[in-house]
Amino acid sequence: MTDLFGNPDPSDAPAARTGGSLSSAGHDDVPLAVRLRPRTLDEIVGQQHLLGPGSPLKRLAEGQPMSVFLWGPPGVGKTTIASVVSQATNRRFVELSGVTAGVKEVRAELDAAKRELARGRGTVLFVDEVHRFNKAQQDVLLPAVENRLVTLIAATTENPSFSVISPLLSRSLLLTLRPLTDDDVNALLDRALGDERGLRTPEGGTYDLDADARATLVRLAGGDARRSLTYLEEAAASASALGASTITPEAVELAVDKAAVRYDRDGDQHYDVISAFIKSIRGSDVDAGLHYLARMLAGGEDPRFIARRLIILASEDVGMAAPSVLQTCVAAAQAVQLIGMPEGRLVLAQAVVACATAPKSNASYAAINAAQADVAAGKGGPVPSHLRDAHYAGAKALGHGKGYQYAHDAPHAVAAQQYLPDDLAQARYYEPTTHGNEAQIAERLAAIRSLLGRD
Numbered sequence: 001m002t003d004l005f006g007n008p009d010p011s012d013a014p015a016a017r018t019g020g021s022l023s024s025a026g027h028d029d030v031p032l033a034v035r036l037r038p039r040t041l042d043e044i045v046g047q048q049h050l051l052g053p054g055s056p057l058k059r060l061a062e063g064q065p066m067s068v069f070l071w072g073p074p075g076v077g078k079t080t081i082a083s084v085v086s087q088a089t090n091r092r093f094v095e096l097s098g099v100t101a102g103v104k105e106v107r108a109e110l111d112a113a114k115r116e117l118a119r120g121r122g123t124v125l126f127v128d129e130v131h132r133f134n135k136a137q138q139d140v141l142l143p144a145v146e147n148r149l150v151t152l153i154a155a156t157t158e159n160p161s162f163s164v165i166s167p168l169l170s171r172s173l174l175l176t177l178r179p180l181t182d183d184d185v186n187a188l189l190d191r192a193l194g195d196e197r198g199l200r201t202p203e204g205g206t207y208d209l210d211a212d213a214r215a216t217l218v219r220l221a222g223g224d225a226r227r228s229l230t231y232l233e234e235a236a237a238s239a240s241a242l243g244a245s246t247i248t249p250e251a252v253e254l255a256v257d258k259a260a261v262r263y264d265r266d267g268d269q270h271y272d273v274i275s276a277f278i279k280s281i282r283g284s285d286v287d288a289g290l291h292y293l294a295r296m297l298a299g300g301e302d303p304r305f306i307a308r309r310l311i312i313l314a315s316e317d318v319g320m321a322a323p324s325v326l327q328t329c330v331a332a333a334q335a336v337q338l339i340g341m342p343e344g345r346l347v348l349a350q351a352v353v354a355c356a357t358a359p360k361s362n363a364s365y366a367a368i369n370a371a372q373a374d375v376a377a378g379k380g381g382p383v384p385s386h387l388r389d390a391h392y393a394g395a396k397a398l399g400h401g402k403g404y405q406y407a408h409d410a411p412h413a414v415a416a417q418q419y420l421p422d423d424l425a426q427a428r429y430y431e432p433t434t435h436g437n438e439a440q441i442a443e444r445l446a447a448i449r450s451l452l453g454r455d
Contacts, residue, residue, distance in 0.1 A: 179223025
């Protein structure tokens, strides 16, 4: 169509793309991951928790105006969702990159969107890596989002609560994307091998994927769709260079330029390596601990699982000999959850070093085991009457609280009275070692027990 002067109607212009992931997908040599990018929501692999009937993504693809933040690790479909929306709607589609676009570019696109809206045509604005926008750039977006001048789709690998200004976030939906499961990656590999847009041998035939090679690709993908397809494409090229149409583990190793780490997250290797990991740290061999950490990470182990095991170890094997190590491990677990991989490996390494080099004590672990054993054996009579709750009506008539000594009124804030039930009055569960901080605790505990008459 043309206007009154014979010029092309600008509303029929192709979608604007400014330096983002979708901006250069039109040439002949595009990667497999780009060729296989889903064209509809039904083709998306994974993220089923966001794709049900009536879900925000379904409504977004149907043209309902809204603004969303897509938060998730790399390779889980953030850009794909934007691409699907761009093809499913008749609205103008604009892409900006948080890496290359400045305030000037953002303002220009919003001005264009305002003109298009006056002509009756809405705009979908996709901002890739929005966490790289500074506050000024995000402030520019705010009025456009608030007044629905544009439908904003913003993709980020970082927690928006820390990287996006609150006013902008509060006017948008936050959708959390999850890493692909092994079944999802397998489905993606099948599509790459069978789809007309997928892999083809130089003769135009299809590739076969060896079962062990498939398992290696799934493991190395680590829930990242783009990585799995990139590795598969390079492995196919390696197989083709060798004159073969079957992709083998050797072809995969050659393609990714690394040995396929022998590690099965669901098999014996999982249990053997995590066992060696814990025992090495317990034995204070920091180098062995780091080796097994690297091995698990290379094998695609869930970093949150590793962090949880370190928290347990910090109490079981380090304990009060170095109580700050537990804080380090808890902080590491929170940091891994916050920043993800690959940066999370640095946090896990710090926690491993802290655990391995710390003085060791399992006294707390042994103490709770002994206490639980007595309870399981039926020991532990009634709570001494002077320790019972005396705050309700009639409690004093029952003798509750009678004779109780308030510890802070006693010398050294240690009140000499019986705390354990009668049948366990002399029980001793916690026996501190002389390692690290626990040596000081041992001295203090001996004095406390003497004051309590339990030495």
